[in-house]
Amino acid sequence: MATEDSARGDGEFIQRDRGIYPPAFTPEYKTTVLRSPRLSLWSLQNSLSEVTGPVFGQDELGPLDNDLILNYAKDGQPIGERIIVHGHVHDENGRAVPRTLVEFWQANAGGRYRHRNDHYIAPIDPNFGGCGRTLTDDQGYYFFRTIKPGPYPWRNYVNSWRPAHIHFSVFGSGFAQRLITQMYFEGDPLIWKDAMIKIIPDEDAIRRLIAPLDLNASIPLDTLAYRFDIVLRGRWSTLFENRLQGN
Ligand SMILES: [Fe+2]
Numbered sequence: 044m045a046t047e048d049s050a051r052g053d054g055e056f057i058q059r060d061r062g063i064y065p066p067a068f069t070p071e072y073k074t075t076v077l078r079s080p081r082l083s084l085w086s087l088q089n090s091l092s093e094v095t096g097p098v099f100g101q102d103e104l105g106p107l108d109n110d111l112i113l114n115y116a117k118d119g120q121p122i123g124e125r126i127i128v129h130g131h132v133h134d135e136n137g138r139a140v141p142r143t144l145v146e147f148w149q150a151n152a153g154g155r156y157r158h159r160n161d162h163y164i165a166p167i168d169p170n171f172g173g174c175g176r177t178l179t180d181d182q183g184y185y186f187f188r189t190i191k192p193g194p195y196p197w198r199n200y201v202n203s204w205r206p207a208h209i210h211f212s213v214f215g216s217g218f219a220q221r222l223i224t225q226m227y228f229e230g231d232p233l234i235w236k237d238a239m240i241k242i243i244p245d246e247d248a249i250r251r252l253i254a255p256l257d258l259n260a261s262i263p264l265d266t267l268a269y270r271f272d273i274v275l276r277g278r279w280s281t282l283f284e285n286r287l288q289g290n
Contacts, residue, residue: 062244062245063243063244063245063247063248063282064243064244064282065239065242065243065244066242067079067080069242071200071238071241071242072199072238072239072242073198073199073200073238074199075242098142098144098214099144099178099214100142100178101178104176104177104178108175108176108177109175109176109177109185109186109187109188110175110187110188110189111147111149111171111172111173111174111175111187111188111189111190112125112188112189112190113188114172114174114175115170115171115172115173116170116171117169117170118169118170119170120170121151121152121168121170121171121190122151122152122168122170122171122190123151123152123168123171123190123191123193124152124190124191124267125188125190125191125265125266125267126188126189126190126191126266126267126268126269127186127187127188127260127261127262127266127267127268127269128147128186128187128189128209128226128254128268128269128270128271129184129185129186129187129257129260129268129269129270129271130184130185130186130254130270130271130272130273131179131182131183131184131185131272131273132145132179132183132185132213132272132273132274132275133183133272133273133274133275134274134275135274135275138183139179139181139182139183139184140179140183140213140215140275141179141180141181141182141183142178142179142180142181143178143179143183143213143214143215144176144177144178144212144213144214145176145177145178145179145185145211145212145213145214145273146174146175146176146211146212146213147174147175147176147187147189147209147210147211147212148173148174148175148209148210149173149189149192149208149209149210150173150192150193150195151165151167151168151171151173151190151192151193152168152171152190152191152192152193153165153166153168153193154192154193154194154195154196154205154207155167155168155193155195156173157171157172157173163195163196165193165195168190171190173192175187175189188266189209191207191228192207192208192209193207194206194207194231194233199238200238203238204233204236204237205233205237205239206227206228206231206233206234206236206237206240207227207228207231207233208225208226208227208228209225209226210223210224210225211223211224211225211226211271211273213273213275215275222275222281222283223283223284224252224273224281224282224283224284225239225252225284226252226253226254226269226271227240227252227253227254228253228254228269229253229254229255229256229269230256234249234253240252243282248282249282251274251281251282252281252282254269254270254271255269255270256268256269257269257270
């Protein structure tokens, strides 16, 4: 007899564990007041095309897509701390998730995004775009090179600052599985002051968003490394902002 899990297609919707997620309405994170739903949610069945594809292949990627130090450089390299971010994408059983698209975007070293809606006083870096992407390899491993992003203020309450962070998106085997999260840096004192972090009710889930310094993967006299492993489902999963599958 098929169990509930094996009967379910790989990309099918699985209810999230709401115990580790912030409630939708959290006034300390001010914009949730207006955008949290007033009506109960509907679950929609995924269509076959959403579950099975399309998927990205190596053909779509450029040679510098996972090198944010060089992929926007014009007349020099971007200013800031050179870092490597790397890790594995696993499923809940510890199996690698191979050849899945991992995208990342971030502010520059001064905490400024290259985006027309970002009016923070810190300057744009002419040699830094802040976006990249890569595919995991057969072992589910990914890495990229970048500049450590700076913290930035935001209009929440007085002195609300975002800790340094990198935004991540992970595609599974189809668009409907897209997962979005943020990675933070070990030792950043702003993490525990952050309004978005404070509304996460599970401290272990918060810690899984914090990448430890990884000296073993650092390149001497060149680049520090941080390790960020992503787990797509189950008890040790990474907390995702738009969870469609897992937890
Ligand atoms: Fe951000």
